[in-house]
Amino acid sequence: MKTAGVIVAVAAALALQTTLARFVIRGTVAVDLGLVVVVYLALTSGPVTGLLAGALTGLLQDALASGILGIGGLAKTIVGFLAGVIGTQFIVAQPLPRFVVFFGATLLHAVVFIGLYVVLDLRKYGSPYAGVTGQALGNALVGVVAFQLTELLPGAIERRRARDRTRIRR
Amino acid sequence: MALLDIRQRSGYLFLGVVVAHVLLISAQVNSKRTGIPILETVAFGMFAEVQRTVSGAVSGVRQGWSGYVSLRQVRAENETLKRELAEARVSLQQQQASVARARGLERLLDLRDHTDLRTTAATVIGGAATPDFRTITVDKGTRDGIRADMAVLAPAGIVGRVVVPVGGSAKVQLLIDRNAAAGAMIERSRAQGVVTGEGDERLQLENVSEASDVQVGDAVVTSGIEGIYPKGFVIGRIESIEKNGPAYKRILVRTAVDFSALEDVLIVVAPARDEAPAKEDGGRPPAPGRAGGDD
Numbered sequence: 001m002k003t004a005g006v007i008v009a010v011a012a013a014l015a016l017q018t019t020l021a022r023f024v025i026r027g028t029v030a031v032d033l034g035l036v037v038v039v040y041l042a043l044t045s046g047p048v049t050g051l052l053a054g055a056l057t058g059l060l061q062d063a064l065a066s067g068i069l070g071i072g073g074l075a076k077t078i079v080g081f082l083a084g085v086i087g088t089q090f091i092v093a094q095p096l097p098r099f100v101v102f103f104g105a106t107l108l109h110a111v112v113f114i115g116l117y118v119v120l121d122l123r124k125y126g127s128p129y130a131g132v133t134g135q136a137l138g139n140a141l142v143g144v145v146a147f148q149l150t151e152l153l154p155g156a157i158e159r160r161r162a163r164d165r166t167r168i169r170r
Numbered sequence: 171m172a173l174l175d176i177r178q179r180s181g182y183l184f185l186g187v188v189v190a191h192v193l194l195i196s197a198q199v200n201s202k203r204t205g206i207p208i209l210e211t212v213a214f215g216m217f218a219e220v221q222r223t224v225s226g227a228v229s230g231v232r233q234g235w236s237g238y239v240s241l242r243q244v245r246a247e248n249e250t251l252k253r254e255l256a257e258a259r260v261s262l263q264q265q266q267a268s269v270a271r272a273r274g275l276e277r278l279l280d281l282r283d284h285t286d287l288r289t290t291a292a293t294v295i296g297g298a299a300t301p302d303f304r305t306i307t308v309d310k311g312t313r314d315g316i317r318a319d320m321a322v323l324a325p326a327g328i329v330g331r332v333v334v335p336v337g338g339s340a341k342v343q344l345l346i347d348r349n350a351a352a353g354a355m356i357e358r359s360r361a362q363g364v365v366t367g368e369g370d371e372r373l374q375l376e377n378v379s380e381a382s383d384v385q386v387g388d389a390v391v392t393s394g395i396e397g398i399y400p401k402g403f404v405i406g407r408i409e410s411i412e413k414n415g416p417a418y419k420r421i422l423v424r425t426a427v428d429f430s431a432l433e434d435v436l437i438v439v440a441p442a443r444d445e446a447p448a449k450e451d452g453g454r455p456p457a458p459g460r461a462g463g464d465d
Contacts, residue, residue, distance in 0.1 A: 014217070014299050015224050018307070021297025030301030047180045055187050063213035064299035066333055066343050070194035072300060077191060081184045113302065116195070123348045126368060135301060 006041060006049065010057045013037040014064070031138040032106070034061055038080045039105045039139075040146060043092055047084030054080025068122060075112040079105045095144050102143035106136035218339035221296030221307050253434075259325035260289075260436060267391070267402025287400055288440035289323070290314060294432050295339065304347035304367065304429070306330075310437060311338045319398050321438040327404035327426035328352065328392060329435050340437075344429055345405070346371060353395030354405055354423075359383040362393055365405055365423055373406065375421040382418075386411055390423050400438060 013033040021030070034057040042050025058073030065072070083105050092098055110132040117123040236245065264287070296307035310316050312335045322329040322342050330350060334341040343350050350367040354375060361382030365373040378384060388408045394401030404426045412420040 011220070015220055018217075018221050018296040018299055019224050019228060021299075021301070032301055034300065048183060051180070051184050051187055055191070060213060060217070061300040064217055064341075065303035066305055066341070066347065066349060067300075067303060068195055068198050070191040070198070072302075074188060074191035074195065077184070077187050081180070084180075120195075124366075125348070128369075131369070 002045070002049070006045075006053050007056070009037050009041065010034065010053060010060065014057070014060060018064070030135055031142050032109075032135060033142070034058075035076060035079065035106060035109055036102065036139050036143045036146065038076050039083045039102055039143060042080045042083035043087040043098070043101065045084070046088055047081045050080030050082075050084030050087075051077050052080075054078070067117075068120075071113060071116045074116070075109045078112055079109045082108065095148065098147055099140045099144050102140035103136045106139045107132065110135070214334050214341055215336040215339075217299075218296070218307055218311075218336060218341075222309065222339065225295040256325040256434065260323065263325075263327070263403060267400075287438050289436040290316075290439050292316075292322075292340075292435050292437055294435065302369075304344040304350075304369065305333070306342050306344060306432060308340050308342055308435060308437070309338065311335050311340045313337050315439055316340045316437055321399045323403065323436045323438065324427050324432060324434075326428065327406070328399055329427055329429075329432065331398050332437065342435070345373065345427075346425060346429060351396070352399050352405065353393035354390050355393040356382070356384055356408075357389040357391045358385075359388070362395070363421075365390065368422075371425055371429065372409065373423040373425060375408070375423050378418050378421060380417040384408060384411060384418065384421060 013036070017031075017033040020033075038050065038054045038057050041053045054076035055073050058071075058076030059069065061076075062069045062072040083101060086092065086101060090097070092101055110128065114125050114128055114132075118125060290310060292308035292310040294306050295309050298305045308322075316332055316335045318332055318335060320332045322331060328345055330342045330344040330347070332340045333343045345352060345365070345367060346369065347367045348369050352365050353362070354365040355362045359382060361378060361384055363375045363378040363382075365375050368374055375384075375390065386408050390405045390408060392399040392401055392403045392405060406423040406425040406427075409422045409424040410420075411418065411422075
């Protein structure tokens with residue numbers, strides 16, 4: 001059940017990413033929804049789920065992009081595993097710590113991803129700092145909002161139901 | 171039981187997955203130029219259908235809403251006029267390319283019409299799965315005669331090239347992708363170079379001779395030297411030039427195509443009749459006396 005949930009979450013993120021990419025392809029600031037989902041799953045489910053979700057998402061993104069298969073997978077595997085470890089070792093339950101984790105995860109992902117491409121002399125990156133920082137901010141913002149929504153929405157629905165029941169009794 | 175314990179041994183699992191990735195990367199880097207990986211083709215082929223479905227659903231909702239609030243007849247007429255305008259602009263570009271080329275030395279040798287490209291229209295149905303790559307997915311594939319390395323055009327200019335064609339769709343590498351490159355020349359001075367993608371809306375013009383005449387605002391067109399893009403099509407305009415003594419250090423080109431607004435593109439399924447000789451001619455560096463004196 002959990003595996004199916006992970007696969008659905010990854011597929012939904014990639015479908016949304018490819019749809020949105022049509023509209024923001026020219027911008028340098030972009031959100032990597034695949035990475036957001038990996039970090040989210042790692043923080044909520046631990047390092048094993050994180051690394052497996054990272055490997056799955058990264059390999060799929062590599063396969064769908066024009067890149068070398070495995071570079072994105074390796075980057076997201078490392079990020080997913082470390083985010084999962086952080087999630088089990090530290091209390092990451094507030095927006096600020098979550099923001100830091102998403103931000104740091106994006107930076108780490110960029111270091112591994114861009115680093116491998118540069119070391120293997122497969123792509124050239126002039127000055128990726130602004131783009132990576134923008135993407136880190138975007139990912140962190142989307143990640144924190146996703147956490148808040150998934151935590152607040154069920155509670156809000158319950159509160160509304162309880163309020164409706166109270167009205168009916170009166 | 172051992173498999174159940176694997177969750178407890180996350181470190182080993184992590185190590186195993188990392189090693190698997192490294193092996194996978196190594197295998198590809200060693201045999202980089204042999205062709206398209208099967209996993210890539212299969213995954214792309216499957217996911218292209220997902221993209222088509224999602225794109226179809228989104229387009230369906232948008233079109234339904236538009237059709238509801240607007241007059242259908244006027245909208246259809248508008249679409250027809252837009253299509254005709256796009257075709258007319260491409261035709262105009264072909265005419266401009268013909269004129270520019272006819273002004274060169276080749277006019278003495280070949281006066282045949284060289285821009286009779288055979289194209290097929292395609293609709294953009296998806297973007298890249300990761301922001302690090304600049305690709306789009308179009309709704310035409312091998313069933314429509316699309317093959318790898320076919321040039322993709324828009325009314326404003328060059329879009330990119332087909333990299334992975336599958337049954338009913340194809341992945342197009344945009345010219346702004348970091349791995350993309352195209353032979354280019356300054357339309358005014360005929361100075362030659364190579365444009366490479368920077369990942370954003372700008373391209374870098376490289377391999378330009380320091381004796382060449384290059385100015386900000388100059389139009390940059392394809393030279394056709396790489397054998398993919400037809401010669402004389404618009405790439406963009408020179409945005410900035412950095413010099414280091416007499417040599418050009420960094421020349422940036424602003425693309426003519428708005429890649430954020432791509433909806434329909436044209437894929438060149440057959441080159442012009444005389445593309446082969448054009449490639450040979452395009453490979454020659456311009457004579458020093460020609461620079462800037464062509465017009």
